[in-house]
Amino acid sequence: MEITIERLGHLGDGLAAGPIFVDRALPGEVVSGDLVGDRLENVRVIEPSEHRIAASCGAFKRCGGCSLHHVHPDFVADWKQAVVVRALAAQGIMIEVQAIHTSQENSRRRAKLSGRRTKKGATVGFFGKASDTIQTIEPCKVLSPEIMAVIPALEAFTVQFGSRKGPLGFWVLSTDTGIDVSVEGMEHQAEADLGPFAEWAGSNGISRLSVDNETICQHQAPQLTFGKVKVAPPPRAFTQATPQGEQALQEAVGRALAGADKVVDLFSGAGTLGLPLAEVATLHCMENDLGLLEALAHGVRHTQGIKKVTTSARDLYRNPIDHTDLIKFNAAIIDPPRAGAEQQVRQLAQSNLRDIAMVSCNPVTFARDANILCAGGYGLKWVEAVDQFRWSPHIEIVAHFSKA
Template sequence: MSQQVRIQRLGHRGDGVAETPDGELFIFGALPGELVEAERTGRDRAQLRAVLEAGPDRVEAFDPDAPMCGGCGLRHMAVPAQLRWKRELVIENLRGTGITAEVEPCVDAHGEGRRRATFHARVGADRVLRVGFTEPRAHAVVDLAEHDCPVMSPALKTAVEPVRVLAAILTELGKPVDALVTATVSGLEIDLRGPGRLPENLRLALTRKAGQLGLARLSLHGDTVIEFKAPVVRFGNVEVAIPPGGFLQATSAGEEAMVQRVVEGLGTASRTADLFAGSGTFTLRMATRAQVLAVESSRPSLEALDRAARHATGLKKVTVEPRDLVRRPMQAADLKGLDAVVFDPPRAGAEEQARMIAGSAVRRVVAVSCNPGTLARDLAILTGGGYRVDSVLPIDQFRHSAHVEAVALLSR
């Protein structure tokens, strides 16, 4: 049965939230201030049926006739409102751990769009192979051949058909295929995941097709199948040949916004560490002004960073250390003599590493995060150890989604 409700706010996942006599009701596609008609689908969830009174932040969704994929859950919300809401997400999470700090306006870092994404290739009940992204909270794939994606960069858009061609070769296996695609300076890198170990005939077929498609590299579960050109990205003035499936910030504009704030946070530090360093997103910019100890658990990523640093000019000393910082965080003694530490962990954050930094004598800390919740927890640990949060900068490189990055500068 449908009911009319007024939306008070957005939840953390971007759903409209209505307060009802039965508790909070989460409605995907609804915005604050709106009167909507919705039909309950669960204890605290409902499906939007109609917007009876639109809110001030509602805009006409791009391609309104297209199925909505899970990556653009806020396509009906004006971009300035998205930025304000994402800033509030950061503030709310900080407040929840007792931190009051300056949170600056959220930076729009969409730029030309995403240069890295995971495509899903699925054969439906109608035996049609579809390549694209899944619908919100569902497994159905929205085919990107039929709809133009507004968040992908022009280079990444060219990957849809190559992924389709490669996935078609694997359909006889009857397994779902995912493709992590990165648009690099050298061309497309595609890392196929899901099919498992392949018989030699399929591996050979993929190799031949990759050459015909002009890919820079094709890999399978992180192992190179064929490399025609090393997939290269530029971190500042340094070219880095990234490993198969190696991490890269989603947009170039997002990376630059983060780097600018990270380098600013170093101040006059001359001896620094970059923890969870990846292939050198921050390290290679930091090294233009300070010595850097780069620590990372992925050996291929660290090897790519090390090669790039050794062949670059104009950098101060870069030392690399392979280390799983989740299981074996840098201790206070390991950090002795450093002036500043940067850490950029996965979504789970760096709880134990933050405890070790809190007990150290490092004067400046820069915390980079893609999860406001774990960022707030880690900052609370650091402030408990005597640090002061000087500023927090939210950065939005995932337009139309509920994701937000943030860079926090701390000192003591």
């Protein structure tokens, strides 16, 4: 059958009337193929879009790590900004995205890779799209050179310690002090001597090696720097995907809260967004993950030249901080997971905080929460988009809300 693509879906697939989903098709394209359920298979592009380009990555057709290598970057930037604008408009908020910050090639500093033993050795990479086959990713346009450089060592680890019955998972983070690796899928090695694991890490320059959440060895604490504070995150801790994306978020939060001297950081994580403000403002960080809070507090204790930073463990979903307890602050940062933070935002809306910097990785829940703040008397001053996940449909948002 032959169809015309109307728009991109939220996962980057082309959408035609029906809806019919077409992998890696673009708006305006005429394509043909075989309809299987609601998907067009064996796709052939009859009339290509002017925005279609040759993929710059040789692994694009087989790797499931990216979905938009075939699209001109300007189109992707415009599309991502439009997604945010449409989400806000659906809540009755009319505003343009004033900037988009796109991370450069080969800047991704964290990745979840998979490894599987083979008859000839091992394969380490990403799973193919809708597949359980691990695809090699050399060359890769996404991952940092530091992560790419450690893949041969991960292959050697898989050969030596992996099982033919199932894959290994490698959580890899490139830090200021080296590569941090956490491994999953090692149940078959539960009773094994840990010495060879430590030897592998030492011989391959791995700063820290852990299996699941248990640290096997640490030759040097993996560190990330937020403002003046050096933080050693726990294994598999959430971090921003790229240094450029992290900097864009930090700078936007700093602009939103300029002049604030008493800041509460909600869903603070390890202090990525809040700690850069500690040079000019007191900071109270709230987070449910004790490991992240301990890492944050440890870094603060060993840092001079910053204001007072305190922490408290709190599940802000089940137990949001009440608006009456926010009176001691004049500004807030809120950076919730994809589900947003509806109940906590309702308390913020009732507060008298002067400024709120909201960060989100989900345009739909961001727009919902933005509407709550606006209904509570806050004005949405500006919105920016941050694209840390190049060649994917993922979008992050940072916005400034203010109440006179």
